[in-house]
Amino acid sequence: MFAIIKTGGKQIKVQKDDEIFIELLNEDENTKVTFNEVLMIDDKIGAPFIKGATVTGTIIKNGKDKKIRVIRYHSKKNIRKVYGHRQPYTKIKIDAISTGASATKKVTTQVPEASE
Known part of the structure; x- marks a missing residue:
């Protein structure tokens, strides 16, 4: 069983016992x-x-990713800037996925036949 959840402005596919990194x-x-x-x-x-559907998990740790370096350079202008960024994250282990009672099934549409 898998689920797609929305968190931190992103959509993530999860399964039971998965470990995911989110905002x-x-x-x-x-x-x-x-x-x-x-x-x-x-x-x-x-x-x-x-x-009514929920996905529950346990926070394993909070941390920061590796540092990325962004270099801004203009030739012949003596402009050189270096910026760095470390994105914070939360690592979560998915414990359970529970379905809601009123979930809609995926429906395929059929074109009605033309009768003459």
Whole structure:
């Protein structure tokens, strides 16, 4: 069973026991978190979210990614700037995916035949 959740402005596909990296959450380690914005579970699609569906997980750690260096350079102008950035993240282990009662199934549309 898999689910697609929305968090931090991104959509992430998760399964039970997955470890995912998301935007930083202001929570401590070993804290349970619940994601209510579930877009899809297996073949059930929400409009836009599945009502009552939740994905729960445990925060493993908060940290920062490797530093990236951005260099700004203008030739013949003696302009050289170096910027650095470390993106903060939260690492989460997915514990459970629960479905909602009123999920809609994916429906394929059929074209009606023309009768003469």
